[in-house]
Amino acid sequence: MKRLQKTNITNKVPIRTCIGCRSTDAKHGLIRLVNSPEGILVDQTGKRDGRGAYIHTNHQCLNRILDGHTLSKALRVEIGPDDLLGLKKNIEIMTVKMSLEVAQ
Ligand SMILES: [Zn+2]
Numbered sequence: 001m002k003r004l005q006k007t008n009i010t011n012k013v014p015i016r017t018c019i020g021c022r023s024t025d026a027k028h029g030l031i032r033l034v035n036s037p038e039g040i041l042v043d044q045t046g047k048r049d050g051r052g053a054y055i056h057t058n059h060q061c062l063n064r065i066l067d068g069h070t071l072s073k074a075l076r077v078e079i080g081p082d083d084l085l086g087l088k089k090n091i092e093i094m095t096v097k098m099s100l101e102v103a104q
Contacts (some may be wrong), residue, residue, distance in 0.1 A: 013026045013027070013028075014026070014027035015027065016030055016054040017054065018030055018054055018055055018056045018061055019053045019054065019055055019065055019070055019071065019074045020055050020056055020060065020061025020062065020063075020064040020065050020070070021056065021060065021061050021064070025056065027046070027054070029056070030054040030055060030056055030057075031043075031054070031055055031057055031091065031094055031095070031098070032046050032048075032052045032053070032054055033052060033053050033054075033055060033071070033075070033087070033091075034048045034049075034050045034051065034052045034053075034075075035050045035051045035052070035075040035076075035077050036048060036049070036050045037050075039083060039086070040071070040075065040077070040079065040083055040087050041090065042087075042090045042091055042093075042094045044094065051075050051076060051077075052075075053071065053074040053075055055091075057091075057094070057095040057098060057099075062088075062091060066084055066087075066088055068081075068084050071084075071087075
């Protein structure tokens, strides 16, 4: 019966694929980037409309997508160097926020 319980728990946690390392993880361990009318944004609520992509908040995964190619492929949008710079800033703010929440 232990096995059954474990399965039930797993089913309740939404699983998403990180576009940086391509591994899957619980949704709450990833941040969502969304291609919105205002540009590429960090989706803090996870509920914004638009094509989204998920990414781990560690530097390894972030560095992989900040070359632009991986992200533009995932979101199916052209991403310029300025967009990337702005996005990088937003992600950094978000990751600091998240680590503060974990610490509390
Ligand atoms: Zn990752």
